[in-house]
Amino acid sequence: MKIGVPKEIKTNENRIALVPAGAEALVAAGHQVMVETGAGLGSGFTDEAYTSVGATVGDVATTWSQSDMIMKVKEPIEREWPHMKQGQLIFTYFHFAADEKLTRAHMKQGPVCVAYETVELPSRELPLLTPMSEVAGRMAVQEGAKYLEKLYGGRGVLLGGVPGVPPAKVVILGGGIVGINAAKMAAGMGAKVTILDLSLERLRYLSDVMPPNVFLIYSNRQNVLEEISNADLVIGAVLIPGAVAPKLIRKQDLKTMQPGSVIVDVAIDQGGCVETIHATTHENPTYVVDGVIHYGVANMPGGVPRTSTLALTNATLPYALQLANKGWKKALKENPALLKGLNMAEGKITYGGVAEAFGLEFHDPSTFLA
Numbered sequence: 001m002k003i004g005v006p007k008e009i010k011t012n013e014n015r016i017a018l019v020p021a022g023a024e025a026l027v028a029a030g031h032q033v034m035v036e037t038g039a040g041l042g043s044g045f046t047d048e049a050y051t052s053v054g055a056t057v058g059d060v061a062t063t064w065s066q067s068d069m070i071m072k073v074k075e076p077i078e079r080e081w082p083h084m085k086q087g088q089l090i091f092t093y094f095h096f097a098a099d100e101k102l103t104r105a106h107m108k109q110g111p112v113c114v115a116y117e118t119v120e121l122p123s124r125e126l127p128l129l130t131p132m133s134e135v136a137g138r139m140a141v142q143e144g145a146k147y148l149e150k151l152y153g154g155r156g157v158l159l160g161g162v163p164g165v166p167p168a169k170v171v172i173l174g175g176g177i178v179g180i181n182a183a184k185m186a187a188g189m190g191a192k193v194t195i196l197d198l199s200l201e202r203l204r205y206l207s208d209v210m211p212p213n214v215f216l217i218y219s220n221r222q223n224v225l226e227e228i229s230n231a232d233l234v235i236g237a238v239l240i241p242g243a244v245a246p247k248l249i250r251k252q253d254l255k256t257m258q259p260g261s262v263i264v265d266v267a268i269d270q271g272g273c274v275e276t277i278h279a280t281t282h283e284n285p286t287y288v289v290d291g292v293i294h295y296g297v298a299n300m301p302g303g304v305p306r307t308s309t310l311a312l313t314n315a316t317l318p319y320a321l322q323l324a325n326k327g328w329k330k331a332l333k334e335n336p337a338l339l340k341g342l343n344m345a346e347g348k349i350t351y352g353g354v355a356e357a358f359g360l361e362f363h364d365p366s367t368f369l370a
Helices: 020-028 047-051 060-065 078-083 100-109 130-147 177-188 200-209 221-228 251-256 266-270 305-326 328-334 336-340 352-358
Strands: 002-005 032-036 056-058 069-071 089-092 112-115 169-173 192-197 214-218 233-236 262-265 286-289 292-295 342-345
Touching: 002 060, 020 032, 020 047, 020 305, 032 047, 032 060, 047 056, 060 078, 069 305, 078 100, 089 305, 100 342, 100 352, 112 328, 130 177, 130 233, 130 262, 130 266, 130 292, 130 305, 169 177, 169 221, 177 192, 177 200, 177 233, 192 200, 192 221, 200 214, 214 221, 221 251, 233 266, 262 266, 305 328, 305 336, 328 336, 336 342
Parallel strands: 002 032, 002 069, 032 056, 069 089, 089 112, 169 192, 169 233, 192 214, 233 262, 262 292
Antiparallel strands: 112 342, 286 292
């Protein structure tokens, strides 16, 4: 199979979908790998690092046009849509349910879209979302702590406090991978941390593994309002796989929050769990609504590309090898986890959450595997 790895062109996105070791593995398996010139530089990988393991380097047009499978990190943005071909396999993060224009563009162009974020194991683990959720959860605290500084308009609160001065209060909405990693970081810095989650089973698990300065509360409307009212930092860590995130914080709720408090909404890729959030960039990461700082960077892990690229490709390479070795139909037929990743084929929606988000017709993915 011919596999193309384009350079990521989303604002300040420095990750790459395949490290040289991954290219070497695909070449050893008998595949041709073409990497766009300079695609790995943001993560610290030179063109020579790829050519030395048997990959080739080319321009953007050639990388797209000559490839049967495209490996990316982020969804193709508008400038890339003309490059997509009918039946071409694209393996990346798509987050279709948060963007109707993106969804309809891919329906029109007709690629086969296998989304990292909806590949799902029988245990319900999302193995290709997990590494970036770990990075984003930890970064959420790092960024939130920074924007609490007065210089950035924050309350001027040190997350861990000092002897004689209480620490900041961090409220985390959701106790999944993002939430648990955010809690580890915030608790390690000495903050008072509260996690809200709908699953009592998850809360019981967290009670066994979290340190004493992490408190666990069942998530309902009243408890969310009570906790955010005196929070210094709120982290949105809610995920419904492949679907739009529920709005847990409404616009009117901001008036109950402390001026200069910070919201970091990691759920922004799926539309965000805060009504007033919209996607921002690493260049312009924040804005203020009703005195509350909103951080909505949609590719947070892109800010630490070396760590993120290595973590992501550790997880994606085994699946990429399956797709390349068997072809997408056989690979999906033999691996139910990969089948869950199929979001679109032949211009038709094959993932329920995406179809529901825009009132589009849903097509059973198994019907495309004959």
